Amino acid sequence: MSRYRNLALFLVLAAAWGSSFVAISAGLGHFPPxxxxxxxxxxxxxxxxxxxxxxxxxxxxxxxxxxATVAVGAALLIGAYHVFLFVGQQHTTAAAAAVLVSLSPVLTTGFARVLVPSDALSPVGVAGVCVGLVGVGVVVQPDPSNLFATDAVAKLLVFCAAAAFALGSVLTRRLEADLPIETMEAWSMLGGAALMHVVSLGLREPIEPTAWTDLEAIGALAYLSLVASALGFLLYFDLLERLGAVEINMVSYVAPVFTAIVGWLYLGEVIDAATIAGFALIACGFVLVKRRAISQEVAAVRRWGSS
Known part of the structure; x- marks a missing residue:
């Protein structure tokens, strides 16, 4: 019964985080990023x-x-990640953004190996990181004759969001502060929000007064704040304790499926072949990087099934 409960919560989390990219696209039509x-x-x-x-x-x-742990979380996990993501997603699809963000677990491993020289990547792990980066190239599809095309720059900004999140994840773990994850997340969110307000003021972002009365705008903000963020992180905390880091990382590869479905139903977005191919490569990169941990998890599931 516990396995079914965990699976149900895992799917709810993937749906909440996957559909959040659609809510971002919807809200960006009303709010500055x-x-x-x-x-x-x-x-x-x-x-x-x-x-x-x-x-x-x-x-x-x-x-x-x-x-210091909170400061890193506020600056990278919340501030930089969301500034890059929201600005980039103005000019790319929700599905492409979700696929690019799914590279975060692969980049996290890469940053961890660079910052902890004693824990070097194996040749297969290096290959996994490279395969993931090739997947990014397939999604972005840079045109050598126009490297600064709007769509390509937008996708590269989303890639920077994934890199900021990965680097922040590694740095917060390295600090090894005795801080409950709930406390770290709460103060990082508040600190990150304050930093983003400063950036927004510096950019002099305009906002239409009608945004505060538009049902789609308010609905997108409420969904992102309460469902994707508050409820999503509460589910994440619960599943992290029950499943462990490897299994919970797999949510990054289920979420884009929900993004694609909801984006098609609500925004009419159609996924192109390059996005699908890039997602497949990024997922393969994750499997190569985490192959040992995944094999251990599979063995544990088999033992549970036979008991």
Missing amino acids: VLFAALRYDIAGVVMLAYAIYAVDHWRPVGREEW
Whole structure:
């Protein structure tokens, strides 16, 4: 029964995070990108902080090490990731953005190996990272005669979002602060939102007053803040404890399926062959990088099934 519960929650999480890319595309028609991202985490951060106060005793960071962890999370996991993602997604499809973001687990492993020289990648692992990057090239399809085409630049910005998230994941783990993940996420969200407000003010982003009364705009903001962020991270915390890091990383490869379906139904987006091929290559890269951990998980599932 526990396996079925975990599977159901896993699919709910994949659906919430996959459809969030569609909500971003919908909301970008009404809000400027950086302000939209900041507003999302104003709301989500308050909700997550309330949950952290309820769920853990250590709900407020103390000491230099813990605040450094929050600062990295705010700057990279929330701030840089969402600025690049929201700005890039103005000019590319939700499905392409979801596929490019699915490279994050592969890049995380690559950054971890670079920053921890004693834990070098095997030749197969290096090949996996390279295969994933080839997948990015297939999705982006850069034109040598026009490298600064709007669509190509937009997709490269989304790739930068995935890289920022991967680097932030590695750096927060390296700091090894004794900080509950709920606390780290809550304060990172609030700090990231504040940073994005500063960026938005610096860019002098305009906002149409009608955005505050438009049902699609408010619905997109509410969905991203409450469902994709607050509920999504609560499900993530629960599944991380039950499944472990390897299995939960697989959500990155199920989410684009939901993005494609919801994007087609709501936005009328059609996925091209290059996006599908790029996704397949990125998924193959993940399997090569995580092959040992995946084989262990498969063995554990088989033992559970035979017991």
